Amino acid sequence: MTDMANADLDTTAGSAPNDLEAFWMPFTPNKHFKRDPRIIVRAKDMNYFKADGTPVVDGTAGLWCSNAGHCRAPIVEAIQAQAAELDFAPTFQFSHPKTFEVASRLTAMAPEGIDYAFFCNSGSEAADSALKMALAYHRLNGEASRTRFIGRSRGYHGTGFGGISVGGISPNRKFYGTMLPGVDHLPDTYNRDEQAFSRGEPAWGAHLADDLEKIVALHDASTIAAVIVEPMAGSTGVLAPPQGYLKRLREICNKHGILLIFDEVITAFGRLGYATAAERFEVTPDLLTFAKGVTSGTVPMGGVLVSKDIYDMFQGDGGPDHAIDLFHGYTYSGHPLAMAAALATLDLYRDEGLFEQARANEAVMADAAHELKSHGLVQDIRTIGLVAAFDLAPVDGVPGKRGYEAMCKAFHDENMMIRVTADTIAFSPPLIANETDLIDIFDRFKKILDAVS
Numbered sequence: 164m165t166d167m168a169n170a171d172l173d174t175t176a177g178s179a180p181n182d183l184e185a186f187w188m189p190f191t192p193n194k195h196f197k198r199d200p201r202i203i204v205r206a207k208d209m210n211y212f213k214a215d216g217t218p219v220v221d222g223t224a225g226l227w228c229s230n231a232g233h234c235r236a237p238i239v240e241a242i243q244a245q246a247a248e249l250d251f252a253p254t255f256q257f258s259h260p261k262t263f264e265v266a267s268r269l270t271a272m273a274p275e276g277i278d279y280a281f282f283c284n285s286g287s288e289a290a291d292s293a294l295k296m297a298l299a300y301h302r303l304n305g306e307a308s309r310t311r312f313i314g315r316s317r318g319y320h321g322t323g324f325g326g327i328s329v330g331g332i333s334p335n336r337k338f339y340g341t342m343l344p345g346v347d348h349l350p351d352t353y354n355r356d357e358q359a360f361s362r363g364e365p366a367w368g369a370h371l372a373d374d375l376e377k378i379v380a381l382h383d384a385s386t387i388a389a390v391i392v393e394p395m396a397g398s399t400g401v402l403a404p405p406q407g408y409l410k411r412l413r414e415i416c417n418k419h420g421i422l423l424i425f426d427e428v429i430t431a432f433g434r435l436g437y438a439t440a441a442e443r444f445e446v447t448p449d450l451l452t453f454a455k456g457v458t459s460g461t462v463p464m465g466g467v468l469v470s471k472d473i474y475d476m477f478q479g480d481g482g483p484d485h486a487i488d489l490f491h492g493y494t495y496s497g498h499p500l501a502m503a504a505a506l507a508t509l510d511l512y513r514d515e516g517l518f519e520q521a522r523a524n525e526a527v528m529a530d531a532a533h534e535l536k537s538h539g540l541v542q543d544i545r546t547i548g549l550v551a552a553f554d555l556a557p558v559d560g561v562p563g564k565r566g567y568e569a570m571c572k573a574f575h576d577e578n579m580m581i582r583v584t585a586d587t588i589a590f591s592p593p594l595i596a597n598e599t600d601l602i603d604i605f606d607r608f609k610k611i612l613d614a615v616s
């Protein structure tokens with residue numbers, strides 16, 4: 164263990180030696196991290212804190228999830244009270260009151276016609292659940308030949324086998340064999356020549372949805388179950404949908420009886436200034452996945468919001484009382500702590516008007532981000548909602564190096580958390596960020612850009 168690791172960790176807690184070795188960290192270069200760790204011990208509102216008490220500005224709402232800010236008292240208290248009252252209750256064949264309350268609250272926030280909510284524990288489970296529901300729906304509808312899924316290049320739908328199969332990020336796929344069979348992909352919607360330095364939805368690119376027609380022509384509609392896309396592709400580096408693109412996808416899906424799944428794991432709960440991206444872009448999917456912001460990241464939770472048509476298909480004509488309608492679920496679907504956290508979080512979003520605040524701050528964030536347009540390292544900036552991404556010029560022959568160095572320097576020297584995908588840096592601060600916070604984030608980022616130039 165390094166000296167730095169010793170300084171950052173409390174090695175006196177517990178009986179086992181607390182060094183850095185045993186934890187195999189996800190999506191992290193483990194060897195380098197363990198030589199030069201970035202450890203957080205506490206959080207409050209807009210900040211994380213290092214062990215020595217230094218605040219670290221949260222430029223990313225953790226991993227796009229702490230939308231209400233950190234350790235907010237009403238959420239903390241609701242979780243504490245729930246843990247003392249009902250720690251666990253199964254939701255297979257039994258349930259507890261808060262599951263129904265959360266489902267009612269979420270479906271009330273969803274677009275019209277989305278009337279049912281299924282719960283799981285993560286975005287990955289949500290994506291896989293939605294894909295399974297789509298398959299089963301078609302089978303129950305007498306169209307068992309509809310088994311293909313259409314994802315999109317540069318899409319991210321988590322790390323389950325379903326999610327990586329429809330996802331379009333090569334390193335997440337190439338190590339894992341053939342994945343699900345029968346998956347095809349739409350092209351991604353990014354074209355720097357046509358869209359550089361976009362604010363909101365780029366004007367160019369709606370026609371890319373028409374590639375779905377080509378895929379239908381190739382495979383025949385009778386083999387296709389669903390199209391799954393992120394309304395705004397987040398993890399790949401923030402690609403807002405071109406104007407009219409999602410509407411066009413919806414039309415083509417309707418024409419061919421294909422279900423449309425929006426993966427709103429990042430975009431739901433205010434990130435784009437609305438409860439859902441579906442609301443912002445005025446396009447209603449058949450299934451809508453969510454996670455992250457639903458509990459502001461406090462307790463793992465995800466889920467799928469589902470149209471009445473789909474739910475009704477599973478109910479059939481009644482059938483015997485003992486017949487289960489959905490052979491799918493997780494031990495922790497509707498976990499009491501997640502439900503308590505979700506209710507308190509949704510109350511906070513409503514009472515503090517955080518979606519509206521994000522909407523009002525969209526221009527502030529865009530202005531502050533685009534100020535950096537002329538920096539020599541910056542090749543593109545994309546902003547939408549309370550999100551901004553910067554493509555940095557890669558170090559010659561070593562893609563990803565500059566982005567990684569920027570993230571390390573941001574943490575150690577500028578006390579800020581930023582998110583990196585290769586040489587693209589993404590910002591998605593908690594929705595409580597005010598104008599001063601947003602300007603401060605990009606002031607710090609300017610210093611980081613200078614440092615890695």
Ligand code: PLP
Nearest residue numbers: 285286287319320321426428429
């Ligand atoms: N779908 C989208 C659009 C995401 O952005 C993510 C995570 O960032 C996921 C799914 C996976 O969520 P989780 O990491 O909770 O499994």
